[in-house]
Amino acid sequence: MIIFVxxxxxxxxxxxxxxxxxxxxxxYDLLGKLYVGSGGTASPSxxxxxxxxxxxxxxxxxxxxxxxxxxxxxxxxxxxLFAILCLDKDARHANIIWVNTLLPIGAMCFARLxxxxxxxxxxxxxxxxxxxxxxxxxxTRNTATEVIxxxxxQQQFFESIRFKQSSVIHNTYDSALAQWVKAVHAPPLExxxxxxxxxxxxxxxxxxxxxxxxxxxADRPQFKLTLLINEDKAxxxxxxxxxxxxxxxxxxxxxxxxxxxxxxxLVLNLSYPDEFxxxxxxxLIEAMAFGVPVIAPPIGGPLEIVxxxxxxxxxxxxxxxxxxxxxxxxxxxxxRYAEFRAAALKTATLFSPLAFEQKxxxxxxxxxx
Numbered sequence: 218m219i220i221f222v223x224x225x226x227x228x229x230x231x232x233x234x235x236x237x238x239x240x241x242x243x244x245y246d247l248l249g250k251l252y253v254g255s256g257g258t259a260s261p262s263x264x265x266x267x268x269x270x271x272x273x274x275x276x277x278x279x280x281x282x283x284x285x286x287x288x289x290x291x292x293x294x295x296x297x298l299f300a301i302l303c304l305d306k307d308a309r310h311a312n313i314i315w316v317n318t319l320l321p322i323g324a325m326c327f328a329r330l331x332x333x334x335x336x337x338x339x340x341x342x343x344x345x346x347x348x349x350x351x352x353x354x355x356x357t358r359n360t361a362t363e364v365i366x367x368x369x370x371q372q373q374f375f376e377s378i379r380f381k382q383s384s385v386i387h388n389t390y391d392s393a394l395a396q397w398v399k400a401v402h403a404p405p406l407e408x409x410x411x412x413x414x415x416x417x418x419x420x421x422x423x424x425x426x427x428x429x430x431x432x433x434x435a436d437r438p439q440f441k442l443t444l445l446i447n448e449d450k451a452x453x454x455x456x457x458x459x460x461x462x463x464x465x466x467x468x469x470x471x472x473x474x475x476x477x478x479x480x481x482x483l484v485l486n487l488s489y490p491d492e493f494x495x496x497x498x499x500x501l502i503e504a505m506a507f508g509v510p511v512i513a514p515p516i517g518g519p520l521e522i523v524x525x526x527x528x529x530x531x532x533x534x535x536x537x538x539x540x541x542x543x544x545x546x547x548x549x550x551x552x553r554y555a556e557f558r559a560a561a562l563k564t565a566t567l568f569s570p571l572a573f574e575q576k577x578x579x580x581x582x583x584x585x586x
Contacts, residue, residue, distance in 0.1 A: 219249040219581060220308050221271075222298070222324040223317040224278060226253045226264030228447045228470050229417060230499040231340040234367075234388050235317040237570070238338070239269045241577050250307055252324065254278030254294060268393075276301055288349070291320070298323030303330075313581065316361075319344065319353050325360040336580060337361040342374055342496045342517070354378060365580065367497040368518040386580075387521070389573035390503040390565075397475035398506045404480055409441050410548040413481035413509075415474065415500045416488075417447040418456060423487030426534040430485075431465045433541050439548065440464060443477060478507040482554070483544060487534035490514045498522055501529070505565040510547070510557040512540060522568070528560035 219242055223235055242249050253266055255275035267273075278294035281287040302308040302324060314328040316337045328335035337357055344350040354375075357364070363382040366372040372385050390398070404411065412430075416422040427444060434440040442465045446453050453469025460467065471477065478484070484504035488495055497518035501511045505522075511529035513519035523529040532540050547554055 218307050218311045219247055219313045219315055220252065220302070220305075220311045220324070221249055221315045221317065222252045222321040223266060224254045224294075224320040225280060226266045228265055230388070230497070231318050232264060232266050233391050233499065234340070235338070236265050236269055237389060237391060237573065238315070238317075238577055238581075239266075239271055240392055241574050242581050243271065244574075245578060245581070247581055250274060250305075252276060252298065252302070252321075265391075274301070274305070284346075295321070295323035299327050302327040308333075313583070315581075319357055322353060322356050325356055328362075329360040334583070335360055335362045336365060337363070338365045338367075339371070339375075340367055340496060342371055342494050363580070363583075368521050370517055370520065371496040386573065386576045387568055388497050388499050388502065389568050389570045390499070390506050392570055393473065394475050394478070394503060394506065397473075397479060404482060406482065406548070406551050406554065408439065410439050410482045410544070411480055412440060412442045412483050412485060412544065413445070413477055413504075414443070414485045414487065415445040415447070416486075418452070419493075421489050421493035423489055423534045426487040426489070426537060427485065428460055428462070428465070429537055430487075430541065431462050433537065434544075435462070435464055437545070438464075440544070442466070443468065443481070445469075445471060445474060445477060474503070475507075478504055478509060481507070481509050483547065484509050484511045485540075486511065486513045486519065487540075488514050489535065490516045490533050491535070495519055502565055502568040505529075505561040505568075508558040508562045508565075510554070510561050512543065522564065524560070524564070528557060528564045 226232055250272045252274045255277055276298045279290055281290055309331055311333055314324055314333045314335045316324050318340050344353055358378055358380055364380045366385045367388050369385055414427050416424055431442045444467045446469050448469055450469055457467040486498055494517040498513055501513055501522050504511050512532055513523050515531035515533055523531055525531045530543055
Protein backbone atom coordinates (compact mmCIF):
# COMPACT_ATOMS: atom_id res chain seq x y z
CA MET A 218 0.00 0.00 0.00
CA ILE A 219 1.23 3.47 -0.95
CA ILE A 220 -0.33 6.54 0.62
CA PHE A 221 -0.07 9.60 -1.65
CA VAL A 222 -0.56 13.01 -0.04
CA UNK A 223 -1.04 16.40 -1.67
CA UNK A 224 -2.33 19.76 -0.46
CA UNK A 225 -3.80 21.89 -3.26
CA UNK A 226 -5.64 20.07 -6.06
CA UNK A 227 -5.63 22.41 -9.03
CA UNK A 228 -4.22 22.39 -12.58
CA UNK A 229 -0.68 23.49 -11.73
CA UNK A 230 2.50 21.49 -12.33
CA UNK A 231 2.91 19.61 -9.05
CA UNK A 232 -0.51 17.85 -9.01
CA UNK A 233 -0.04 17.00 -12.70
CA UNK A 234 3.23 15.29 -11.87
CA UNK A 235 1.61 13.42 -8.97
CA UNK A 236 -1.13 12.30 -11.34
CA UNK A 237 1.57 10.74 -13.52
CA UNK A 238 3.13 9.02 -10.49
CA UNK A 239 -0.23 7.56 -9.41
CA UNK A 240 -0.92 6.30 -12.94
CA UNK A 241 2.43 4.50 -12.93
CA UNK A 242 1.59 2.86 -9.60
CA UNK A 243 -1.76 1.69 -10.96
CA UNK A 244 -0.21 0.41 -14.19
CA TYR A 245 1.91 -1.97 -12.12
CA ASP A 246 -0.95 -2.94 -9.75
CA LEU A 247 0.50 -1.17 -6.72
CA LEU A 248 -2.30 -0.48 -4.24
CA GLY A 249 -2.68 3.13 -3.28
CA LYS A 250 -4.81 5.77 -1.62
CA LEU A 251 -4.76 9.54 -2.15
CA TYR A 252 -5.14 12.14 0.60
CA VAL A 253 -5.79 15.59 -0.85
CA GLY A 254 -6.91 18.97 0.48
CA SER A 255 -10.63 19.45 -0.13
CA GLY A 256 -10.70 23.18 -0.81
CA GLY A 257 -8.21 23.51 -3.64
CA THR A 258 -10.80 24.47 -6.25
CA ALA A 259 -14.35 25.69 -6.45
CA SER A 260 -15.34 22.14 -7.29
CA PRO A 261 -13.40 19.00 -6.34
CA SER A 262 -13.65 17.89 -9.98
CA UNK A 263 -11.70 20.95 -11.20
CA UNK A 264 -8.32 19.68 -10.04
CA UNK A 265 -6.30 17.24 -12.16
CA UNK A 266 -6.01 14.76 -9.28
CA UNK A 267 -9.75 14.20 -9.52
CA UNK A 268 -9.03 12.47 -12.84
CA UNK A 269 -7.10 9.69 -11.09
CA UNK A 270 -8.91 6.37 -10.51
CA UNK A 271 -7.75 5.84 -6.97
CA UNK A 272 -9.45 5.97 -3.59
CA UNK A 273 -9.64 9.61 -2.48
CA UNK A 274 -9.63 10.78 1.13
CA UNK A 275 -10.15 14.49 1.62
CA UNK A 276 -8.98 16.69 4.45
CA UNK A 277 -9.93 20.35 4.93
CA UNK A 278 -7.81 23.05 3.36
CA UNK A 279 -8.50 26.31 1.58
CA UNK A 280 -5.96 28.76 0.23
CA UNK A 281 -6.31 32.27 1.65
CA UNK A 282 -4.77 35.45 0.25
CA UNK A 283 -4.19 37.06 3.65
CA UNK A 284 -1.01 35.49 4.99
CA UNK A 285 -2.11 35.16 8.64
CA UNK A 286 -5.35 33.43 7.64
CA UNK A 287 -3.41 31.25 5.22
CA UNK A 288 -0.99 30.08 7.91
CA UNK A 289 -3.81 29.37 10.37
CA UNK A 290 -5.73 27.35 7.76
CA UNK A 291 -2.55 25.51 6.80
CA UNK A 292 -1.58 24.53 10.37
CA UNK A 293 -5.13 23.45 11.16
CA UNK A 294 -5.35 21.35 8.01
CA UNK A 295 -2.06 19.58 8.79
CA UNK A 296 -3.13 18.76 12.36
CA UNK A 297 -6.34 17.26 10.98
CA LEU A 298 -4.41 15.38 8.26
CA PHE A 299 -2.09 13.92 10.91
CA ALA A 300 -5.06 12.78 13.01
CA ILE A 301 -6.91 11.22 10.05
CA LEU A 302 -3.81 9.31 8.98
CA CYS A 303 -3.32 8.01 12.52
CA LEU A 304 -6.85 6.58 12.41
CA ASP A 305 -6.35 4.98 8.99
CA LYS A 306 -5.27 1.34 9.25
CA ASP A 307 -4.01 1.36 5.65
CA ALA A 308 -1.82 4.37 6.38
CA ARG A 309 -0.43 2.87 9.58
CA HIS A 310 0.66 -0.24 7.68
CA ALA A 311 1.59 1.42 4.39
CA ASN A 312 4.87 0.53 2.70
CA ILE A 313 5.43 4.08 1.48
CA ILE A 314 4.08 7.50 2.35
CA TRP A 315 4.55 9.59 -0.82
CA VAL A 316 4.31 13.31 -0.03
CA ASN A 317 3.99 15.62 -3.03
CA THR A 318 5.56 19.09 -2.43
CA LEU A 319 6.98 20.28 0.87
CA LEU A 320 3.63 21.34 2.30
CA PRO A 321 1.86 18.20 3.67
CA ILE A 322 3.90 18.21 6.90
CA GLY A 323 1.11 16.40 8.76
CA ALA A 324 1.88 13.34 6.66
CA MET A 325 5.61 13.76 7.26
CA CYS A 326 5.13 13.79 11.02
CA PHE A 327 2.81 10.78 10.76
CA ALA A 328 5.44 8.83 8.79
CA ARG A 329 8.08 9.65 11.39
CA LEU A 330 5.83 8.59 14.30
CA UNK A 331 4.90 5.25 12.70
CA UNK A 332 8.34 4.72 11.14
CA UNK A 333 7.01 4.52 7.58
CA UNK A 334 9.24 4.90 4.50
CA UNK A 335 8.70 8.56 3.54
CA UNK A 336 9.36 9.89 0.04
CA UNK A 337 9.07 13.66 -0.39
CA UNK A 338 8.72 14.67 -4.03
CA UNK A 339 9.87 18.27 -3.81
CA UNK A 340 8.72 20.80 -6.42
CA UNK A 341 9.55 24.03 -4.59
CA UNK A 342 12.71 26.03 -4.25
CA UNK A 343 11.76 28.63 -1.65
CA UNK A 344 8.65 29.17 0.45
CA UNK A 345 7.58 32.48 1.94
CA UNK A 346 7.97 33.85 4.53
CA UNK A 347 11.54 32.74 5.23
CA UNK A 348 10.79 31.49 8.75
CA UNK A 349 8.02 29.29 7.36
CA UNK A 350 10.46 27.93 4.76
CA UNK A 351 13.06 27.10 7.42
CA UNK A 352 10.53 25.28 9.60
CA UNK A 353 9.14 23.24 6.68
CA UNK A 354 12.62 22.27 5.46
CA UNK A 355 13.66 21.32 9.00
CA UNK A 356 10.64 19.02 9.32
CA THR A 357 11.42 17.50 5.93
CA ARG A 358 15.07 16.89 6.81
CA ASN A 359 14.12 15.15 10.05
CA THR A 360 11.32 12.97 8.66
CA ALA A 361 12.06 12.11 5.02
CA THR A 362 13.67 8.80 4.16
CA GLU A 363 14.27 10.06 0.65
CA VAL A 364 13.82 13.34 -1.22
CA ILE A 365 13.23 13.54 -4.97
CA UNK A 366 14.21 16.79 -6.69
CA UNK A 367 12.90 17.80 -10.11
CA UNK A 368 16.14 19.42 -11.32
CA UNK A 369 19.85 19.45 -10.57
CA UNK A 370 19.66 23.17 -9.88
CA GLN A 371 17.06 22.54 -7.19
CA GLN A 372 19.20 19.81 -5.65
CA GLN A 373 22.22 22.13 -5.57
CA PHE A 374 20.14 24.85 -3.93
CA PHE A 375 19.40 22.50 -1.02
CA GLU A 376 22.94 21.12 -0.94
CA SER A 377 23.60 22.45 2.57
CA ILE A 378 20.58 20.55 3.93
CA ARG A 379 21.71 17.07 4.86
CA PHE A 380 18.82 14.92 3.67
CA LYS A 381 19.25 11.20 4.36
CA GLN A 382 18.98 10.35 0.67
CA SER A 383 18.19 12.36 -2.46
CA SER A 384 17.98 11.99 -6.22
CA VAL A 385 16.92 13.97 -9.29
CA ILE A 386 14.05 12.86 -11.52
CA HIS A 387 13.07 15.33 -14.22
CA ASN A 388 9.35 15.72 -14.78
CA THR A 389 7.52 14.47 -17.85
CA TYR A 390 4.39 15.55 -19.67
CA ASP A 391 0.97 14.18 -18.71
CA SER A 392 0.01 10.85 -20.23
CA ALA A 393 -3.26 12.49 -21.32
CA LEU A 394 -1.23 14.45 -23.87
CA ALA A 395 0.43 11.34 -25.31
CA GLN A 396 -2.20 10.60 -27.98
CA TRP A 397 -2.14 14.21 -29.10
CA VAL A 398 1.65 14.20 -29.26
CA LYS A 399 1.61 11.17 -31.58
CA ALA A 400 -0.46 13.18 -34.05
CA VAL A 401 1.65 16.32 -33.79
CA HIS A 402 1.89 18.49 -36.89
CA ALA A 403 3.20 21.98 -37.53
CA PRO A 404 0.55 24.71 -37.68
CA PRO A 405 0.89 26.83 -40.85
CA LEU A 406 2.92 30.03 -40.65
CA GLU A 407 1.19 31.83 -43.52
CA UNK A 408 -1.25 34.18 -41.82
CA UNK A 409 -0.87 33.84 -38.04
CA UNK A 410 1.78 33.20 -35.44
CA UNK A 411 0.21 31.94 -32.21
CA UNK A 412 1.81 32.72 -28.85
CA UNK A 413 0.73 30.64 -25.86
CA UNK A 414 1.32 31.07 -22.13
CA UNK A 415 0.04 28.93 -19.27
CA UNK A 416 0.19 30.38 -15.75
CA UNK A 417 -1.64 31.21 -12.55
CA UNK A 418 -2.47 34.81 -11.66
CA UNK A 419 0.35 35.02 -9.12
CA UNK A 420 2.22 38.26 -9.84
CA UNK A 421 5.63 36.61 -10.19
CA UNK A 422 4.38 34.34 -12.99
CA UNK A 423 4.79 37.21 -15.46
CA UNK A 424 1.25 37.76 -16.67
CA UNK A 425 1.80 41.57 -16.68
CA UNK A 426 4.69 40.96 -19.09
CA UNK A 427 2.45 38.84 -21.36
CA UNK A 428 -0.21 41.55 -21.36
CA UNK A 429 2.40 44.18 -22.23
CA UNK A 430 3.66 41.93 -25.01
CA UNK A 431 0.11 41.81 -26.39
CA UNK A 432 0.10 45.63 -26.41
CA UNK A 433 3.48 45.74 -28.14
CA UNK A 434 2.26 43.41 -30.89
CA ALA A 435 -1.16 45.03 -31.23
CA ASP A 436 -0.29 46.66 -34.57
CA ARG A 437 0.87 43.34 -36.04
CA PRO A 438 -2.29 41.31 -36.87
CA GLN A 439 -0.15 38.25 -37.61
CA PHE A 440 0.33 37.63 -33.89
CA LYS A 441 -2.42 36.06 -31.79
CA LEU A 442 -1.88 35.54 -28.06
CA THR A 443 -3.60 32.94 -25.85
CA LEU A 444 -3.36 32.86 -22.07
CA LEU A 445 -4.49 29.76 -20.17
CA ILE A 446 -4.91 30.61 -16.51
CA ASN A 447 -5.01 28.19 -13.60
CA GLU A 448 -7.77 29.86 -11.59
CA ASP A 449 -11.39 29.26 -10.61
CA LYS A 450 -13.93 30.19 -13.28
CA ALA A 451 -15.28 33.31 -11.52
CA UNK A 452 -11.80 34.73 -10.99
CA UNK A 453 -10.82 33.91 -14.57
CA UNK A 454 -13.89 35.57 -16.04
CA UNK A 455 -13.34 38.74 -13.99
CA UNK A 456 -9.71 38.90 -15.06
CA UNK A 457 -10.59 38.27 -18.70
CA UNK A 458 -13.12 41.09 -18.69
CA UNK A 459 -10.69 43.50 -17.04
CA UNK A 460 -7.75 42.69 -19.34
CA UNK A 461 -9.55 42.27 -22.65
CA UNK A 462 -7.52 42.96 -25.81
CA UNK A 463 -8.36 42.34 -29.50
CA UNK A 464 -5.31 40.11 -30.05
CA UNK A 465 -5.59 38.23 -26.75
CA UNK A 466 -7.73 35.24 -25.79
CA UNK A 467 -7.94 34.31 -22.09
CA UNK A 468 -9.18 30.87 -21.11
CA UNK A 469 -9.65 29.50 -17.60
CA UNK A 470 -8.72 25.85 -16.91
CA UNK A 471 -9.69 24.23 -20.22
CA UNK A 472 -10.56 20.49 -20.12
CA UNK A 473 -7.35 19.81 -22.03
CA UNK A 474 -4.33 21.93 -22.90
CA UNK A 475 -3.46 19.73 -25.89
CA UNK A 476 -5.43 21.65 -28.58
CA UNK A 477 -3.73 24.87 -27.51
CA UNK A 478 -0.25 23.37 -27.66
CA UNK A 479 -1.08 21.89 -31.05
CA UNK A 480 -2.13 25.29 -32.43
CA UNK A 481 0.77 27.21 -30.88
CA UNK A 482 3.89 28.37 -32.70
CA LEU A 483 5.70 29.51 -29.55
CA VAL A 484 5.14 28.92 -25.82
CA LEU A 485 6.30 31.46 -23.27
CA ASN A 486 7.23 31.15 -19.61
CA LEU A 487 7.60 34.72 -18.38
CA SER A 488 8.20 34.16 -14.67
CA TYR A 489 10.17 37.11 -13.33
CA PRO A 490 13.62 35.70 -12.48
CA ASP A 491 14.22 38.31 -9.77
CA GLU A 492 11.01 37.30 -7.96
CA PHE A 493 10.67 33.58 -8.62
CA UNK A 494 12.97 30.81 -9.86
CA UNK A 495 11.36 27.91 -11.69
CA UNK A 496 12.57 24.59 -10.27
CA UNK A 497 11.71 22.87 -13.56
CA UNK A 498 9.23 24.28 -16.08
CA UNK A 499 6.67 21.61 -16.97
CA UNK A 500 4.97 23.65 -19.70
CA LEU A 501 8.31 23.84 -21.52
CA ILE A 502 8.62 20.09 -22.07
CA GLU A 503 4.90 19.82 -22.80
CA ALA A 504 5.35 22.41 -25.53
CA MET A 505 8.45 20.69 -26.93
CA ALA A 506 6.61 17.36 -27.04
CA PHE A 507 4.36 19.08 -29.60
CA GLY A 508 7.38 20.45 -31.43
CA VAL A 509 6.79 23.98 -30.16
CA PRO A 510 9.85 26.13 -29.37
CA VAL A 511 9.80 28.11 -26.13
CA ILE A 512 10.96 31.28 -24.42
CA ALA A 513 11.94 30.75 -20.78
CA PRO A 514 13.80 32.47 -17.92
CA PRO A 515 17.62 32.24 -18.09
CA ILE A 516 17.83 30.76 -14.59
CA GLY A 517 16.80 27.69 -12.59
CA GLY A 518 15.29 24.51 -14.02
CA PRO A 519 14.75 25.86 -17.58
CA LEU A 520 18.53 25.84 -18.03
CA GLU A 521 18.36 22.02 -17.95
CA ILE A 522 15.67 21.94 -20.63
CA VAL A 523 16.22 24.76 -23.13
CA UNK A 524 19.25 25.10 -25.38
CA UNK A 525 19.40 28.80 -26.23
CA UNK A 526 18.82 29.56 -29.92
CA UNK A 527 18.42 25.87 -30.75
CA UNK A 528 15.07 24.64 -29.39
CA UNK A 529 14.08 27.91 -27.75
CA UNK A 530 15.36 31.04 -26.08
CA UNK A 531 16.50 31.91 -22.56
CA UNK A 532 15.44 35.52 -22.06
CA UNK A 533 14.34 37.38 -18.94
CA UNK A 534 10.75 38.60 -18.86
CA UNK A 535 12.22 41.94 -17.75
CA UNK A 536 13.67 42.31 -21.27
CA UNK A 537 10.46 42.58 -23.29
CA UNK A 538 12.02 44.50 -26.21
CA UNK A 539 14.37 41.57 -26.81
CA UNK A 540 11.53 39.07 -26.49
CA UNK A 541 9.45 41.06 -28.97
CA UNK A 542 12.31 41.22 -31.47
CA UNK A 543 13.01 37.49 -31.09
CA UNK A 544 9.36 36.60 -31.75
CA UNK A 545 9.11 38.81 -34.83
CA UNK A 546 12.37 37.48 -36.30
CA UNK A 547 11.37 33.86 -35.72
CA UNK A 548 7.95 34.38 -37.32
CA UNK A 549 9.59 35.96 -40.40
CA UNK A 550 11.96 33.03 -41.00
CA UNK A 551 10.00 29.81 -41.73
CA UNK A 552 13.11 27.75 -42.45
CA ARG A 553 14.75 28.72 -39.16
CA TYR A 554 11.49 28.11 -37.32
CA ALA A 555 11.35 24.59 -38.80
CA GLU A 556 14.83 23.94 -37.38
CA PHE A 557 13.65 25.05 -33.94
CA ARG A 558 10.65 22.72 -34.14
CA ALA A 559 12.84 19.74 -35.01
CA ALA A 560 15.22 20.54 -32.15
CA ALA A 561 12.30 20.93 -29.71
CA LEU A 562 10.94 17.49 -30.62
CA LYS A 563 14.40 15.98 -30.09
CA THR A 564 14.73 17.65 -26.67
CA ALA A 565 11.31 16.35 -25.62
CA THR A 566 12.50 12.75 -26.01
CA LEU A 567 14.91 13.32 -23.10
CA PHE A 568 11.89 13.89 -20.84
CA SER A 569 9.65 11.15 -22.22
CA PRO A 570 6.98 9.45 -20.07
CA LEU A 571 8.84 6.15 -20.45
CA ALA A 572 12.06 7.51 -18.93
CA PHE A 573 10.06 9.07 -16.08
CA GLU A 574 8.12 5.84 -15.54
CA GLN A 575 11.25 3.73 -15.16
CA LYS A 576 12.78 6.03 -12.55
CA UNK A 577 9.55 6.51 -10.58
CA UNK A 578 8.74 2.80 -10.60
CA UNK A 579 12.08 2.11 -8.94
CA UNK A 580 11.11 4.46 -6.10
CA UNK A 581 7.56 3.09 -5.81
CA UNK A 582 8.74 -0.50 -5.52
CA UNK A 583 11.68 0.19 -3.21
CA UNK A 584 9.58 -0.65 -0.15
CA UNK A 585 6.30 -1.60 -1.74
CA UNK A 586 6.64 -5.40 -1.63
